Amino acid sequence: MRAMTKKTAKAPAKKTSAKQQAPEAEPAPQAPSESGPGGKIGKTQLVEQVAQQSGLPKKQAGQVVDAAMEVIIDAIKSGKSVGLPGLGTLSVKATAARTGVRPGTSERIQIPAGKKVAFKVANTLKGTLGGTGDAAE
Known part of the structure; x- marks a missing residue:
């Protein structure tokens, strides 16, 4: 019980101090670290970065991103x-009909022909990413 009391006593104090610091300088440093290797940049972060680099207000930057x-x-x-x-090229590729195997049951199924979106990375970007195995192709 003592450990729980200490944890609950400490946790609100940290949250309160984090809330007090958050509006000032916390969000800006956290966004780039989240978008680092293995991270993801969401639409709001993309809009913020477009606004910052273009000098447009966030509302207009959002409209530009949406239009693009x-x-x-x-x-x-x-x-x-x-x-x-x-960055690269997005294109539509046709896929051929093929026979597949349903996982778990090993049942053979027919997969119909269709289309998929393919992305080919630009050579300039591929060169800056380092030797991740894609360069061998």
Whole structure:
């Protein structure tokens, strides 16, 4: 019981101090560390970074990001490739019908032909990522 009392007594004190510090300087340093290796940048972080680098207000940066996504999605839906300089190319690839095996039951199933979105990384980006095994291809 003593350990629980100490933990509950300490936990609110830390949360209170974290809340007091959070509005000042905490969020900015945390966002880049979350987007580091293995991390993920969400839409809000992308909008914030676009706003910061372009000098636009966040609302306008959000509209720009939304518009860019709409254009990319519409192009892919219509079967076009989308080249993003320095990043890579998104394209639609047809997949052939094939026979697969259902996991667990080992039952053979027929997988119909379809389409998928493929992404080819730009050589300039691939070179900066280091030797992750993709360079051998």
